[in-house]
Amino acid sequence: MRYSRFVRRIAITGKPLSGCFRLRTRRRNLLDVSRKGARLCINRLFRPGQKLMLMLDLPWDEPPVEVRLATVKWVHEGTVGVEFLKVENDDRVSLDVFLASRSKLPAGET
Numbered sequence: 617m618r619y620s621r622f623v624r625r626i627a628i629t630g631k632p633l634s635g636c637f638r639l640r641t642r643r644r645n646l647l648d649v650s651r652k653g654a655r656l657c658i659n660r661l662f663r664p665g666q667k668l669m670l671m672l673d674l675p676w677d678e679p680p681v682e683v684r685l686a687t688v689k690w691v692h693e694g695t696v697g698v699e700f701l702k703v704e705n706d707d708r709v710s711l712d713v714f715l716a717s718r719s720k721l722p723a724g725e726t
Contacts, residue, residue, distance in 0.1 A: 653699040681707045
């Protein structure tokens with residue numbers, strides 16, 4: 617799967633991301649998310665190509681979405697772009713439902 621900057625992204629406000637980068641880490645901010653990746657605000661050094669495991673705590677009343685494998689695509693001024701490489705079917709469905717529910721909202725209400 618090739619990473620595309622042309623995939624529609626949904627901005628995230630409210631609940632932050634809780635992540636696992638081989639270790640349990642404190643909560644992080646999930647800035648936006650798409651079906652193929654996310655942009656995170658992380659006060660930690662990462663490098664392109666680094667592999668991660670993430671738990672996406674989306675702003676809704678459902679369990680977190682587990683991304684079993686992601687890779688860092690870019691790092692810029694405290695933000696990190698990640699591409700999702702492995703998401704189990706149930707988590708993919710949850711992510712799709714979340715994205716579909718948010719894409720129907722008027723701009724500014726995501």
